[in-house]
Amino acid sequence: MTRSIRYLFFGLIVGSFGIVCALPLSEAALLDGLMGGVEESLAKRAEEKGERLVIGNFYQAERPDSHAPIGVMQDHTHNKGEFMFTYRYMQMFMDQNRDGTNNLSTSDVLNAYVIAPLQMTTQKHIFSAMYGLNDTVTLMAMLPYVMKSMDLENRAGTKFITNASGFGDTKLAALWRLYAFETPSLGAHRFHLNTGISLPTGDIHPTDNTPLGNNSLLPYPMRLGSGTVDLLPGLTYTGVYNDVTWGFQALGTVRL
Numbered sequence: 001m002t003r004s005i006r007y008l009f010f011g012l013i014v015g016s017f018g019i020v021c022a023l024p025l026s027e028a029a030l031l032d033g034l035m036g037g038v039e040e041s042l043a044k045r046a047e048e049k050g051e052r053l054v055i056g057n058f059y060q061a062e063r064p065d066s067h068a069p070i071g072v073m074q075d076h077t078h079n080k081g082e083f084m085f086t087y088r089y090m091q092m093f094m095d096q097n098r099d100g101t102n103n104l105s106t107s108d109v110l111n112a113y114v115i116a117p118l119q120m121t122t123q124k125h126i127f128s129a130m131y132g133l134n135d136t137v138t139l140m141a142m143l144p145y146v147m148k149s150m151d152l153e154n155r156a157g158t159k160f161i162t163n164a165s166g167f168g169d170t171k172l173a174a175l176w177r178l179y180a181f182e183t184p185s186l187g188a189h190r191f192h193l194n195t196g197i198s199l200p201t202g203d204i205h206p207t208d209n210t211p212l213g214n215n216s217l218l219p220y221p222m223r224l225g226s227g228t229v230d231l232l233p234g235l236t237y238t239g240v241y242n243d244v245t246w247g248f249q250a251l252g253t254v255r256l
């Protein structure tokens, strides 16, 4: 019988801050000039209301909501020459074991396995940088420093703690501006394409001292990286109307 053990978990992102340096705005999104018919009817509609259609305004550094909530990455693009550095701290705590949706006691787990996990804490210090290469492409690089700690118990009743820490996987991305339009009555609507790659710089063979011996290979959840080169394709939309901002993002991880 195979049994899947999962952890109940909840995550908490504690804090982040960034610095933005802004330079003047201009426009050059990928779909500019290809939206002829749509753009014409938008412009006509705006004109009828005595408004002006604005194309290509992707980033308003002066608005606090020009960035998505902290856990959302690659949510915005930058204008040419702008750069931004960000530091994020993330903590995740996991506790108790489950088989599907059923809670398991530690002895339930020890009936099936020689060692049972009790709890686990993951902390990440995430450093990232963005740079507006031109008015179409924004480059992004991100590197986390990962610290993992897991409490375990074996069948002999011995409790022990294992730790693994180091740099995780490196992510490099290019965000491609597709199209942005706004009028006072329609609000602002912005679309960009996410293309990225994740490089396996994180250690997938972490070791620590355990009752099984010194420098024992730690289990899968203690790995600091995926061990794979990944493609990170995606599409992002953000909308703004007066003081309200919302967004939608689909981001994939394709492990090569």
Ligand SMILES: [Cu+2]
Pocket: 076, 077, 078, 084, 130
């Ligand atoms: Cu940025």
